[in-house]
Amino acid sequence: MKVVVFSTKKYDRQFLEAANVDHNHELVFLEPQLNELTASLAEGFPAVCLFVNDIANAQTLATLAANGTRVIALRSAGFNNVDLHAAAAVEIKVVRVPAYSPYAVAEHTVGLILMLNRKLYRAYNRVRDDNFSLDGLLGFNLHGRTVGIIGTGKIGLIFARIMHGFGCSLLGYDAYPNPEFEAIGASRYVELSELLENADILSLHCPLLPETHHLINANTINQMKPGVMLINTSRGGLIDTKAVIKGIKTGQIGYLGIDVYEQEDNLFFEDLSDTVIQDDAFQQLQSFSNVVITAHQAFFTRDALESIARTTLSNLTDFEQGHPCANEIKATKKVAVMGSV
Template sequence: MRVAVFSTKSYDREFLDAANATAQANHELVYFDTRLNPKTASLAADFPAVCAFVNDDVGTETLKILAAQGTRFIALRSTGFNNVDLKTAAELGIKVARVTVYSPFSVAEHAVGLVLMLNRRLYRAYNRVRDDNFSLEGLLGFDLHGSTVGIIGTGKIGIIFAQIMQGFGCHLLGYDVYPNPKFEAIANARYVELPELFAKADIISLHCPLTPETYHLIDANAIAQMKPGMMLINTSRGGLIDTTAVIEGIKSGKIGHLGIDVYEQEDELFFRDLSDTVIQDDAFQLLQSFSNVVITAHQAFFTRNALTDISTTTISNITDFEQGHPLKNEISYQPLVSTATSS
């Protein structure tokens, strides 16, 4: 099957080609560096399948163009699907499938890495030593052992993050509208309502999907309930955080540390080299200027294990559609309900 693959980098080609060969699927994968959106959808003319990534625009306008050109299947090489208009896809007869499972350790471990980097100021310590500055002033951290960690979203990734933090000797507070017995089985872990989690957690880590109900979950009201100097980690979706409110929280000292791998306007920034460009996003530039903020560019998923899983599942989804098999990873349109499960 001919597949137009958008938002591709060298590593996408490497792992997708390997998965295609391993499965002996013989799909014709045509790679495009550009993102999928209404302006680039014409590149997929006469392709029965399109493969999209997290920041591709698979909204109403894009889908109508794809449908008119003959596309009948969207293969997402991601778990999240907030960038897809599922209602329009269903109306147009376009099926959508995603990667439901890939190495959850990749994202959970990255979140822990952000915690350690922020707490012990490893980014500042590294740069100081390179400049032959061996002073410890300004590098004071705190013991993770005995601290309280709030985990919002206790699916696969949230559970692994919780298990790692429990290994440090942390007390764990969880919030999820669908409680997970695996979380309750962890020592020093219990479910609470959000106000209690906000009030008691020294560290809060987000591991929930972006839905209308979770959009700007961390807003001014939520931040006002948090402990002064707390640490906020987001490796899930940028829209979970109200950037303006978080900036004010950092200025006031309510948020003492911020570690984010996602950003709500990241589609204009991430996965590209903009080192010779003047970035026009003032909020992002302001976040970069704070000494207690660490930003990584949506790389939490980026391990060899995860890319192998993503590519293998993506090729399998395409093959299932081509052969008329049931799509075990299909996303069907249904009215959204409130949720805080793992992304």
């Protein structure tokens, strides 16, 4: 089957071509993102493969359908960038990769925590400049601290187990409680307000849905423990950036570690080192010494990319052969507000 792959990077091509040996699809790789202006590039392709910052809104989907597209294969778990109702209306099926390597994201989350707490980014740069002073590098023991986890699906559960290994107490919030989370020692589910009030470290592991958009806002920030460490490796839209900036300025948020950003589609996955970034909020975040930003790389391990490629191509083969696909998502399908990530 002819498949056009949008938002292609060198590593996408490498892993998809390797996995395609077992499927023999005709893959065509394009660097541009999919959106209303680039949708015409998919003309004649029954299958379109997308990543997290491609935009499949109603207008884009209408163009795709008119030009022969019948299936969208997401090489990601999240699907907030696809209008599922519009896809159903033009009879385009949508499939995704629900689980590739939850360990990759969970481990990166812990990396951000350690980076912020022990000021590893400062320490690295100081030593390179032959500055061996410890002033300004003071951290705290993770052992005995309370970690609040919003979303206890696959990634949240693995993250919880890692933090339990550090000797942390765990508070969970999820619309669909996970028995495996409750089986971890020193863990319990609580209401969101109790989690916000007691967590020393707050980590987000829920999907971006209308119900979770700007889950972290001025109101919820005010409920947090002063000086809290806030981590987001899920989706940028979970956080109201302006509210978080205000929280950092007041000291309500003591540390911020993010691998995602709500306006990242204009920034991440590109080399902008020779340009002036026009996003004032992002530039302001970068100016804070207690903020660490990585560019949506939490998923980026060899294990994860191999799994993504295998599942993506398997989904396409299921569609081509008319087989039911367990990874199809529909607008009418009930999705757990928290625990599906």
